[in-house]
Amino acid sequence: MRLSKLFTKTSKTTPADETARNAQLLIQAGFIHKEMAGVYSYLPLGKKVLNNIAEIVRREMNSIGGLEVQMSVLQSKELWEKTDRWDDKKVDNWFKTKLANGQELGVGLTHEEPIVSSLIPFVNSYKDLPVYTYQIGGKFRNELRSKSGLMRGREFVMKDLYSFSRNQAEHDKFYELAAEAYLRIYKNLGLGEITYRTFADGGIFSKYSDEFQTVSSVGEDTIYLDKAKRIAVNKEVYNPDTLKELGLNEANLEEVRAVEVGNIFPLGTKYTDALGLYYLDKEGSRQSIVMGSYGLGISRLMGLIAEHFADDKGLVWPKLVAPALVYLARIGTSDEEIAQADELYLKLTEAGIEVIYDDRDVRAGEKFADAELMGIPYRVVVSKTTVSSGTFELKFRASDEVKAVSLSELIEILAR
């Protein structure tokens, strides 16, 4: 993308009405626009980051047999009354609205009920199970306070998968597959080393649920991690009994702040029973269906990654998440400089490499500052020096390392 065609601009000023570092940086870099507290729109560069994260998640959900759907945002009251989750006294963060005829509707905050309900026409026999289905889309939660930028929004983008299994053993097997897929996702996002599968409260269906917690000073949660075993315990279930049960030794545990970047949850048969989704086994007897839910906040991950990796110069995106791999800065406006930069832009683009081409007639310092604030992994400079030497200046955003490289070396490094 030519920067001269991108309508967003960076800003030197920290937005006055924003306290969260992730949102401050993303607004300053022109990635997002704040509509109100906890509600953001995604501008072109931010939309690319969001898509990149979603695509990493989608690939892994497909790899474990998930089929993608898109459930409606508008929800019918009758459906949620069947599971006793309509009343504001039971679920206190609904956004509600009304049809023109006065009938109350909900604005989707999660989708267990509609997913179960949508399966009723299709699931009857043991042959129709298991079912694994997911969506990536908007969720709406009427939070009292919202001060963490993208990390806790009132409107946010989430991946939610739901599993429907014939029995506990079939459920447990998929649950572990999903947990492994989650760990691959965090690895691809550049968070593998610092993300731990964490024992947390299981609610009424099981003793524990599994959170995925990324160690970060910006986290709202406290966890106790065993680095050698690569597991952690959430403070909410941290007690001698838990440690004993999990075979953990207090002496090996480290207390850290962390951000919950995923949660997988055994739901037992609560929703399937309440909504009447059963199956007939081989003998023709009616059986309950064991359900699980697997949440992962796409926009929260964007906020966490923005905030966690940032330095004093701005954002630092991991390669697979960045809105582009290369920031190509043309310094100088001579015919040779323009020709060399245009040609390099074309060659990189043809090689399938995403490039932000800074073709603006502004001074070098401004271009370099923008490349750093936007957090693009590689910066390549074309200038009088590079035109005369026939090499390009390559700088790594994360390490600040600088090299002179030939075109073939450059493409080889970028293709890695």
Place this chain on the structure above:
Amino acid sequence: MRLSKLFTKTSKTTPADETARNAQLLIQAGFIHKEMAGVYSYLPLGKKVLNNIAEIVRREMNSIGGLEVQMSVLQSKELWEKTDRWDDKKVDNWFKTKLANGQELGVGLTHEEPIVSSLIPFVNSYKDLPVYTYQIGGKFRNELRSKSGLMRGREFVMKDLYSFSRNQAEHDKFYELAAEAYLRIYKNLGLGEITYRTFADGGIFSKYSDEFQTVSSVGEDTIYLDKAKRIAVNKEVYNPDTLKELGLNEANLEEVRAVEVGNIFPLGTKYTDALGLYYLDKEGSRQSIVMGSYGLGISRLMGLIAEHFADDKGLVWPKLVAPALVYLARIGTSDEEIAQADELYLKLTEAGIEVIYDDRDVRAGEKFADAELMGIPYRVVVSKTTVSSGTFELKFRASDEVKAVSLSELIEILAR
């Protein structure tokens, strides 16, 4: 996709609570689930169709310089009061909701106001224009009645692009580019021949706006079309003055029913002025910004295509829209039949062809009926006959033509 892994099933029964033919067929074929009147969820095959249409639209919007964004669904009252579009007496199809603190919010029904507002930090000088930006996402309209299935939803998927130009001439040039892109979209969707650029009421900003109307007996609109000139006039502006102005002769016009599948609209400077989005020209004088909006209903197109092409056996998808190109029906359960079908599935998939592989152990008639109801463009049969002859039976959904083809012939036909 192996059909044994797809959780949806076809149904022989027309849904009792659904009057629209498009929704009846899509529900029977397992593509969508009805949440309530005018609100549908997209199941795996329906989600694929929706994605295919969206991708065709996205490509064309990118080709005319559109940059993709994602605006929030939740809308602040203050913003819409500035243009006098908050009051229910002014805009009568808002869905509204409230924050926990009682503050009123809107649920996005269109996005002129937030798009203009999001540009304020970025647009200052003539150098910052033009801007072309679009999104593909959910819209919410509180329609009194909703009986047309996907063709007029309360929650629906729309592409909306907005243009911001320095003057009328720059606006007009892009407006024509967008109109041409729209015609390419309908052509790719298989609707090219029957879709007409149609003069319609321009509201308060200009004499005419441009609708794109697809001739179809299921349409709610009446238009008068000149087949030779490939333009049409909406009934709302059909009068002797209009005909004279457009150089049309009543004798050459045909009155037909049509579905509005797109609308591009000159907005003048109403929204930009009201929200204070101006630019400074070369001389440093403040100037108004000329805006246009370009809407296209993705889910409405899905409904129209479903209903328009359907025959008495079910859906008939155009190739670029279909959830898969091929329905591979394995007839028989011998080792040879299974091996040949598995191998063909693998070869077609490796060739980049999307296949629904009916690997279920059900009778041939059921497989053929499902292939037809789902509307997959090509059906390929593997059976005892094909195993012994070394050829495959290929049937075209739209024409009912049947051929015996070799593997290489098959791949050649499918790659077209």
